[in-house]
Amino acid sequence: MTIRFDLLKESGRARLGLLHTPHGSFETPVFMPVGTQAAVKTVTRQELEQVGARVILANTYHLYLRPGAEVVEAAGGLHRFTNWPHPILTDSGGFQVFSLSKLRTITDEGVAFRSHLDGSPHLLTPEKATAVQNVLGADIIMAFDECAPYPCTHEAALAAVERTTRWAARCQEAHRRPDQALFGIVQGGTFPDLRYKSAQELVKLDFVGYSIGGLSVGEPKSLMYSILDETIGLLPRERPRYLMGVGSPDALVEGVLRGIDMFDCVLPTRAARHGTAYTSQGRLNLRNAKHARDFGPLDDACDCLACRQHSRAYLRHLYKAGELLALRLVTIHNLRYLFRLMEEIRLAIREDRLDSLRGERGGTYEP
């Protein structure tokens, strides 16, 4: 089987769904923690399960370079290599090849680049990116796309859209594993006409699901939301929709209100490693001196390991002392914060009151 998407309920444009994959099912809207290098930084599988993660993301670009697809293949695929038996999604490497690699040259064939690790030369093409993802064996894989930067001229964004469509067709052609669901990626920068063109062309190619790429790359959030408003209606109602690289608490609510089903973002885990905790009273910087004798939990409302066991003062001490345990405890907390928010969001859709959740929580999450 590939994936199956059951649309359980709609409330305005927001949707409640169930996505079935060969490695299990999960409810949508869903947040997917990012395991760039086949590990969600600092946390174990058990901790991910405990905070509520049901599907994680891994990065094709990173794993292709290290440890190499052949090592993951020898292990029996990503699920066995990582010992994560639940659904996995891989991106195509398209975004990373633009943001991380050096000396890249884009032609219609693909992207020639040098590794950010050792400078070695590589060529990633739609065929290669698909073959690597077939080897990695994630449940959901992405077409290889060209992500235009922000800001960007209409001309350059148009060229990226046209190339993304041509490459999407080549990915479909190259895709060899019917047990993996291939998603197309809508590009078009911040130009409504190009988003329209990209969506229309990809929908013609009939993908199992659709990603929206090229957002949250530096544009104002209001612009991202208006582009979502323009784009969503073009995508088939019965297919899952994935907003790539977006996961701040407010953007999760705003994205779901506009009809998004899936999100991923490094923000909550990265923020934790920098000492920032999400709380129901807003963000909290644990390095701040005011927490030195603050013996309450990070968030009274939270049921995570860090909040049940440790005080802000202790966590602050761990950060100041350079203890890695802090990074881990606050990663668990921030993930749990987002998963509790997603639970609230799904409940609010069920009860047709997502708009009022936005109101209620308007002051408590921040951009």
Add this chain to the structure above:
Amino acid sequence: MTIRFDLLKESGRARLGLLHTPHGSFETPVFMPVGTQAAVKTVTRQELEQVGARVILANTYHLYLRPGAEVVEAAGGLHRFTNWPHPILTDSGGFQVFSLSKLRTITDEGVAFRSHLDGSPHLLTPEKATAVQNVLGADIIMAFDECAPYPCTHEAALAAVERTTRWAARCQEAHRRPDQALFGIVQGGTFPDLRYKSAQELVKLDFVGYSIGGLSVGEPKSLMYSILDETIGLLPRERPRYLMGVGSPDALVEGVLRGIDMFDCVLPTRAARHGTAYTSQGRLNLRNAKHARDFGPLDDACDCLACRQHSRAYLRHLYKAGELLALRLVTIHNLRYLFRLMEEIRLAIREDRLDSLRGERGGTYEP
């Protein structure tokens, strides 16, 4: 109450005991993981409990400098600050003030030094070290001692012994909390006559327990063992004996054979952070290329989280990719390795066959 030590059994010079503290009891011989800055690096309380830790160590010097004794006091003491409800032992800061601080000046009053963190000036005296430990609130605390370096002249080692004895008496005088057990520290470098003198003088002061300090500071292991042979017989049979800073697998067996009840060491946790795993086939460097496609566990004989869930190849990938998760998983493994060894050691004492354990395991643990 202070501590109570029940000597359950002797087998040769090896001893099986039960040490009761206000925060619970533990069997001896015992290995104590080191939580230098009020945290055993990378692991949680639950993980410590799961690997078998029953008592942990914290460092007075580090906590005095950061977060400061007054913060730990405001939290209600170390047990509450760290949320470790089991026994805790603090050292006196004596060793650290010599090994870590800068520009130190030793007088009979105490040690004036500059913080290794910010260069600020401090004076640690027997009275101050005891007062700080009274505030930290560990179950077992140490007298402030002068640890002579290795190598060292007989004259310098003698001066350190005499000062250590004078300071030990001042620590007893300054000690304010009957619920904390104060141990004296035997010094004397590698000179049997000075070890004899130090032990004799401290035994006269009648401590609840005796530590052996100033070993494993650079001298050959054979010399450490012969000094232990000379020293142990001088200590009262019914009091616990703690060999400070020693915890390699072979030294644990050799120390127990010579009558040691307690050990601590940063080695197993530090080795883990550098990619070295203890296994029943000897040490294993996970960064080694030969583990790239090694899909078996770290150690077939081990029941820890890392061995039950992950392959050497995956752990190697995590190290090579700089993923902190690796440090944590192998810390858990190395601690579990030592706690399984301590379980074996206690069983072997019970069955009067510790000598044969040394033979059996002679090739499988390394210095």
